[in-house]
Structure formats: C-alpha cells, structure tokens
Amino acid sequence: MNGAIIYESRYGATLRYAEMLSAALDLPIIRAGQVNPAIISRFDYFLIGSSIYIGKLLLKKFLAKYADNLKSKKIFLFIVSADMESDANSHNKIIAENVPSCLIPSTDFFFLKGKMIYHELSWKDKLMLRMGAMMQKSPDKKRSMLTDFNEVKKMNLDELLSRISQLPEGAPGKGGSKEYV
Incomplete structure (x- = not known):
C-alpha cells in the first residue's frame, strides 16, 4: 500500500x-x-x-x-x-x-x-475573533479567546x-x- x-x-x-x-x-x-x-x-x-x-x-x-x-x-x-x-x-x-x-x-x-497567533491573523479574522470575544459573558473566556497559543x-x-x-x-x-x- x-x-x-x-x-x-x-x-x-x-x-x-x-x-x-x-x-x-x-x-x-x-x-x-x-x-x-x-x-x-x-x-x-x-x-x-x-x-x-x-x-x-x-x-x-x-x-x-x-x-x-x-x-x-x-x-x-x-x-x-x-x-x-x-x-x-x-x-x-x-x-x-x-x-x-x-x-x-x-x-x-x-x-x-x-494555534492562534493574533498578529498573524487577517484583519477579517481579527474582527470576527474580537466580536466573538465581546459576546462572551465570562471574562476568563474573553481573555483566553484573545490570548496567543500554539x-x-x-x-x-x-x-x-x-x-x-x-x-x-x-x-x-x-x-x-x-x-x-
């Protein structure tokens, strides 16, 4: 094979x-x-x-x-x-x-x-990510959505x-x- x-x-x-x-x-x-x-x-x-x-x-x-x-x-x-x-x-x-x-x-x-490295994202993906984070009720969830990780x-x-x-x-x-x- x-x-x-x-x-x-x-x-x-x-x-x-x-x-x-x-x-x-x-x-x-x-x-x-x-x-x-x-x-x-x-x-x-x-x-x-x-x-x-x-x-x-x-x-x-x-x-x-x-x-x-x-x-x-x-x-x-x-x-x-x-x-x-x-x-x-x-x-x-x-x-x-x-x-x-x-x-x-x-x-x-x-x-x-x-991975999510914020500075590598397109402006559109940054905008969508920020909007998604704004809709989160949990401050920890908001913060984690905008924190780089690999x-x-x-x-x-x-x-x-x-x-x-x-x-x-x-x-x-x-x-x-x-x-x-």
Missing part, C-alpha cells in the same frame, strides 16, 4: 502537522489545489488535513469534488482547530456538515489542537500514527514517492 498527505492550511498549523507526518511516515505532501483524479488513483490511502473556521472545513469543497475518487480509499482525516473546548457533539456536527456521507465509512477522524505538537499525532501503523504490513511510506511535494 502507498499513501500520501493532502492538506490545506490558512495559518500554517495544518501544514506543520502534515510536515511532521511526512517526516514520520516518509509520505509525500500534496497541497489540495494540486490534486486531481490521476493523482488520487496512484495511492491506496490518504492522510487529509484541513483546518476549520467557524465550523467549516477548508477542504469541504475538495472532499465533495473528489468524493467519488476517494470513496474507495482509506482516509485518515485530521482536522486542526484553534477551538480548545470542542467536544464529541461538536466533532460529530463538523463531520456531518462537512464530509460527504459516502466517505464517512472509510474515514478515521482526528481532531488536533491548532498547541501544534508532535505528541498530538500519536493516536493518528498508531492507527496508521495498523494498516496492512508495509503501508506507511512503502511505495510512496516524494515527487508530488
């Missing part, structure tokens, strides 16, 4: 996780915009990484566009979020609203902690790496090629 990493990132957290996974598994990294059906057909499984903003995956349209090509592949979808307080109910809602139903049976989902750490990938290691013998990195990087 051979695999590849497909990702889309806005502020770099998802890219950083993709780079860590590539180093650990010796798999090529492909930006989602470079993917086409011919590339998908060359691989048996994919690690697909997407950040999420206001409940919407950056790769929502990508998953819908390539659902027919991906539905026969094993998928490990890692979703990177700056929301540090998400729970199983919000995870299920995100999956239901962003992932085509035909992909769900062949997909393992992983929610990873991201939780992108290799240890957050332990469960994902463990699950990938359960693929048939030789799956991670075997047959993969760095030609798409």
Whole structure:
C-alpha cells in the first residue's frame, strides 16, 4: 500500500502537522489545489488535513469534488482547530456538515489542537475573533479567546500514527514517492 498527505492550511498549523507526518511516515505532501483524479488513483490511502473556521472545513469543497475518487480509499482525516473546548457533539456536527456521507465509512477522524497567533491573523479574522470575544459573558473566556497559543505538537499525532501503523504490513511510506511535494 502507498499513501500520501493532502492538506490545506490558512495559518500554517495544518501544514506543520502534515510536515511532521511526512517526516514520520516518509509520505509525500500534496497541497489540495494540486490534486486531481490521476493523482488520487496512484495511492491506496490518504492522510487529509484541513483546518476549520467557524465550523467549516477548508477542504469541504475538495472532499465533495473528489468524493467519488476517494470513496474507495482509506482516509485518515485530521482536522486542526484553534477551538480548545470542542467536544464529541461538536466533532460529530463538523463531520456531518462537512464530509460527504459516502466517505464517512472509510474515514478515521482526528481532531488536533491548532494555534492562534493574533498578529498573524487577517484583519477579517481579527474582527470576527474580537466580536466573538465581546459576546462572551465570562471574562476568563474573553481573555483566553484573545490570548496567543500554539498547541501544534508532535505528541498530538500519536493516536493518528498508531492507527496508521495498523494498516496492512508495509503501508506507511512503502511505495510512496516524494515527487508530488
């Protein structure tokens, strides 16, 4: 089996996780915009990484566009979020609203902690974050929403790496090629 990493990132957290996974598994990294059906057909499984903003995956349209090509592949979808307080109910809602139903049976989902560095945000994202903080009743919650953090750490990938290691013998990195990087 051979695999590849497909990702889309806005502020770099998802890219950083993709780079860590590539180093650990010796798999090529492909930006989602470079993917086409011919590339998908060359691989048996994919690690697909997407950040999420206001409940919407950056790769929502990508998953819908390539659902027919991906539905026969094993998928490990890692979703990177700056929301540090998400729970199983919000995870299920995100999956239901962003992932085509035909992909769900062949997909393992992983929610990873991201980062929020205020000075790196676009003016629009800064505005939305400030508005969200203003609507919070708790002063601690307001403060935490506007405080920088970076939780992108290799240890957050332990469960994902463990699950990938359960693929048939030789799956991670075997047959993969760095030609798409």
